[in-house]
Amino acid sequence: MESISAFEIIKVGIGPSSSHTMGPWKAAELFLNEIQELQPLKNISQVIVRLYGSLAKTGHGHGTDVAVLMGLAGEDYTQINTDTIPEKVTAIKTSKTILLGGQQLIAFDYDKDLIFEYDKSLPFHANGMEFIAVFNNGQLMSRKYYSVGGGFVATEHDNTINQNAIVTPYPCHHAVTIAENCAKLNLRISDLVMLNEQAWRTEEEIKNHALYIWDEIKDCIFRGVNKSGILPGGLNVKRRAAELNEKLLAGRHCNDVNEWIRAVKASDKSFTSINKWISCFALAVNEENASFGRIITAPTNGASGVIPAVLMYAWCFVDGFDEDKVVRFILTAGEIGTIFKKNATISAAMGGCQAEIGVSSAMAAAGLAECLGGTPEQVLMAAEIAMEHHLGLTCDPIGGLVQIPCIERNSMGAIKAITASNIAMESDPKSAKVSLDAVIKSMWDTAKDMSEKYKETAEGGLALNIPVNLPEC
Incomplete structure (x- = not known):
């Protein structure tokens, strides 16, 4: 492989x-x-x-x-x-x-x-x-x-x-191999990924590309929190990120993304407020996604709000979160995504929404745990916990649009990722009963057993039970 x-x-x-x-x-x-x-x-x-x-x-x-x-x-x-x-x-x-x-x-x-x-x-x-x-x-x-x-x-x-697949110095095709390589080389997961990524790019290029992605994420969220109105497609879904952003900032207007981030960091840091900000970040990205906007695919577009929401949460509300940790987050999250890609699927048409929101939540949980100082085993445990609680999630978009329930579902995935990371950071992975490899296999088994109507066909679930009158396209 x-x-x-x-x-x-x-x-x-x-x-x-x-x-x-x-x-x-x-x-x-x-x-x-x-x-x-x-x-x-x-x-x-x-x-x-x-x-x-x-x-x-x-x-x-x-x-x-x-x-x-x-x-x-x-x-x-x-x-x-x-x-x-x-x-x-x-x-x-x-x-x-x-x-x-x-x-x-x-x-x-x-x-x-x-x-x-x-x-x-x-x-x-x-x-x-x-x-x-x-x-x-x-x-x-x-x-x-x-x-x-x-x-x-x-x-x-x-x-x-x-086209870009090669054999890396320390191939990691399963979670257990990641743990073994980290133990053998005495490395954190992000350091191991950095070594392997140098098969494609230099270390400087890797860091620059990760920060380029981070810039795109920031710009995407900022665009999303500054656009109101109705999303295209005929469902008449209202954009909510801008209104939520305005409430959380008490009406303050920001001229650019950096000014906006400073304002977010200076805002109320109560649990409720931070929770709302996480939802706001995710909603902003997926409302952009629903409007043919430029986003970061991570690992898919339907799940593109999870990783940005968790990363922006960490940037704004986790002490000491700097650009080095952004790079570590992206490398770790990306590597976890490759494990799902190689051993299961990241396509809702093949595996339902567990393959999209579930995978993105697992990726984000791992990235956050890595940046919080988690051991390789804790990082993998965070990914496992996040996916375990997305197993069986169907893909049933109303009207075939990536809007309901997709947009809100990204907020849920982000919150689960943060929760999974926090649980893993307070746990001893040696006591865990379920491994990441086992949950990936379970996800793939579930995908194969799942009825086809719940795999992005708009022929089951919410898509069938919510009446809509969409215009002819």
Whole structure:
């Protein structure tokens, strides 16, 4: 088994879904790249896209159609001005053309060339899609891709993880191996991850990249607490982070993110106030995510608010929390995410929400315990506790939108992560009855036993029992 970088698990993304937005966007890019290895895009007369399984059933609500259009148009989701996306999509629909790869203008009828196969699934994975190119000479080229969670894309034969996957000096594919390597080398978990990450980057680059992610997190939360109104999609969900932020700051206005952080740090530090701030941080991120905003995928978009909320909580309310600890937090959390990725899943379409909020909560719990001075065993115990109390969590988004219950669920995941970390820090791991590896296996077993209707299909749970009248997309 090859290693996965922590920065493949925690990375810059775009809302509202890593599996339904980022994955299809990336798949469109891969398809165009594969074509261009054989012949120029000017030889293409038509492109047809078919979405299957969960991508079809909740595709409109998750913006899968938008992602495919932007990917085919050659846009980069890490760079695009997200405010321009609606305008670009409208232009494609109304003109019935698309500038393929940003180079070749071809006819494209949204209603005919982008097909939602609601009653069909591909056998390899629930998030399947097929891209078909028709060339001027009448020949066809067809490729199937699968969005396997966290923005990763696979075919039956390859996976985008493999582009950056290598064998590290001290491979850690299970929690027990992490503990063994830490004991053998007398290292903290974050120090062990730092050694392994140098297989991809220098130590300076690792620290800089972690702090770049931290800057993105701060900016995302600040954007979220300064936007009010109704989220897109037709559910008429009201943004709440801005109103909560205003109440907690007693109406004080802040001109930039650093001024805002200083104000948060100076605010009331009662248990109730801090608890509300944690919710505010998580809500802010996931309201941005629901609006096609730029967020940090950690490990998915649906769960993108948990790690930022816990990290911002630590930055504002934990004594002595500095940039060194931010780096340690991100490295530790990312490594825990790789363990879930390699041994279970981080895709709600495969494992329900336990695979997203549950994994992110485990990652955050481990990161916080590491920064609180936990032993490797306590850090792993924190991750285990957090996941143990997310087992069986279903994915049942109302209307297929990443809003209800997804946005609030991030607040719950963040609070559980902090609680799990605190419990682990006051515990002796030698007395623990459940290991992290055992809970990961239990999560995967639960995922395989879970009814398909609770795996991001909007065909069960809240999605079935809450009546909504959404506009046609």
